[in-house]
Amino acid sequence: MSEAPATRNTSGRGWLYLLIASAVLTQGGLNLIRPVTTYKLVGLGADSFLVGVVTAFYALVPLFAAIWLGRMSDRLNNLRPMVALGAVVLAIGAAGIALGNSFILIAIFSAVLGLGHLLFTIGGQAAIARRSSPAEMDRGFGWFTAAFSVGQMIGPLLAGIILGSELVSDAADRLDSVNIALWVGCGLTLAAAPLFLSPKTLSGTTPRRTSPKTGGSSDTREMTTTKPTMCNILKRPGVMSHMFASLALLGMLDILTAFLPLLAEEVGVSPAAVGLLLALRGAASIVSRVLLPWLSSRLSHTSLLLWSLYGAGLALVIPPLLMAMFPPADGGELTLLLCGLCMLFGGIFLGLGQPLTMTEVSTSVPPAWRGSALAVRLMGNRLGQVALPLLAGVFAAPLGPGAAIVMASGFLLISGAEKSIRKRRK
Template sequence: MSSASTGPRSQGWLWTLVVAGFFSQTALNLVRPVTTYKLIDLGADATAVGLVTAAYAILPVVSAMWLGRLTDRIPGLRVMVGIGALVLAAGAAALALAGTIVWVAAASAVLGMGHLIFTIAGQSAIARFSPNDQLDRGFGWFTAAYAGGQIAGPLVAGLLLGDGAGIGPGTRAEGTTFSMWLGAALALTVLPVLLPGIIASRGGTRGRGTAPGERRRRAVLSAPAPQDDGGPGRPTMGAILNRPGVRSNMLASLALLAMLDILTAFLPLVGEAHGVSPAWIGMLLAARGAGTIISRGFLPYLSRRIARRILLMGSLYGAGICLAVPALVIDTPWATLVLLFAGGIFLGLGQPLTMSLISESVPHSWRGSALAVRLMGNRLGQVVMPLAAGLIAAPLGPAGAIWFGCAVLVGSGVQKSLGPAR
């Protein structure tokens, strides 16, 4: 389907993705902070938390490129989005049933796979159907939905686990189990969001009484990928990575996303060590998500006035500086809240910018594969960085894990500043 049919009057497919993204991310961000509390109940230390956090990204590391090529070939993406939601729900249910640290790690790997399938399908739909001048808008709204889930999920988790902090292993088991089941149910709500469009694309588009614009709107997520005339060849990983700017933007994306994982996994540990309740930790993580959703709402305006590279560097430096301080002042929750909100603003700018920059760096027919390579790099970072953070946390405490993530952000900003202007 040509980009002409994806203008402002036919953006129903994008809003379907946005709603589905919100529900899936609410589920994910309810489950992931609670996973740390479940590990505490099982007697895990900071190193074990790092290992389980890394396990979340193990399956995506080996499957991201294959899934990206699949999105470039398959005729429709809506069903793939639904499959991602189902796998996400299965991971949350497995976490609810988990009784050992090893089982928690395995369930986290399933959860990460579901998130990967959902994200690759959604991002590929935007890259496929949005014209270049609308990429920031499409990715911005999609990731804003993710940020909305990053607000709602931790708030719900905090409410469910309550005000108790430092109360010892095993005492929150009922609350953590219920939270996991609720996360599975929220992931499944994606399916009724998608179902009307699946029915419409298979049958409704043949109805004579349906307006052409409405038929296009309903069928976009089931349309075949556009083909470039005289295409540039097979989008191998090496060919994608050799495109100018791709590796630099992948490093930035990796650092930004891994920082989210480190915050989600280790801020509850910092709070537990300082007697900060799960309810407050949920509010702090939600404040980070609120900053992110605000910045993504303003991203289309900013990207029309400031070069994407400059915005990305500001995102890396700003997030690295703002997020280094909260662990030092967590005994003053309101100061921590403000700092995490500011850090969320900077973090929120970076991810959609890297999607747009990488999408524009490759031929149109490579975009699904290029975004999959980006996601594979993200997941590799989500394996390596939490492992390193867990090892650093052993001698320095859980705050050291967060400072490590901030150092990587600033280092990526330095690399971006010194590299080519792409």
């Protein structure tokens, strides 16, 4: 019988700090690029449905590549090239969107952008899952996703600063500023690649071969006889439920990023204000993700996930309804203040869910399957990122862009209800 791979713990967290720094840069650039892409599409004459279609393209290539890249991450001796390549591909996608002057080109390079994000995320998640013990995963994934939230705060703020606080009657007049913002995002993502020039970064992370006697009973025996195919991973107890929760949480992030600028254009809210609202959401998620190790030592993962899904769903359904009933352009400054508070509360709850689903999926499979399992989770996320924006565009076309955000909140509440039912059955 062949020996099975097991996870190796290594001393020192220098690799994790470099990974976190690169996550801040890449996610800062990505979250500058994505809302600005909506403004570019509007400037070129896109409607709500077309914005949804282009947003779906972001996840189209990753949807088909996730499993293959996850298996590759399990086989790689060093994850450094995968993570660095992700940063470079992100920059290429940003440059293509900046140079593109048609909906087709912007959609194609949005797909390139999504592929870069997938490469970076799979490499980073696999490094944490491979180098961390189960007890340390909440900390590793919490810090990694907190870095994503820092980027989600910085990116929209920079976008708002570059695009300005002035409302523009003709969106096409803003295209020069939009393209400048896209090039800034390109530079941020590309700046992450040099952090992985050091041969020590994410090196020595190959799973160590150990004897089945020391590798751990049933999971080890399963590793030696069963391949980590998508079907085998999905059959593991709880995996599909965790994937649905992850899909709903990430779908809300995507729809907020794509449709909040569109809603703002309709009700007379400036890009700077939109950037601030999205940044508040990102800042709140930083707090909850940094506190995750402390919270998970006091509450079960199931309870925290329920708080995340219900809390985010209820908090984030309010801003589009407020903007529709009390348009800020009519002097409703209180509307923006209340929307900001909802984004803060929603961000706190939204921030908890993703690292928890990473830990839950990782610990639901044998150690040698973790890269593949996280890739299956990402594939589920990308499926949601294709389907939900398209569905959101269908809702938004007759009902307005606010309906897309309401729909995403509904998916969060449905996922919470599913987990509540599962909890009662145990």
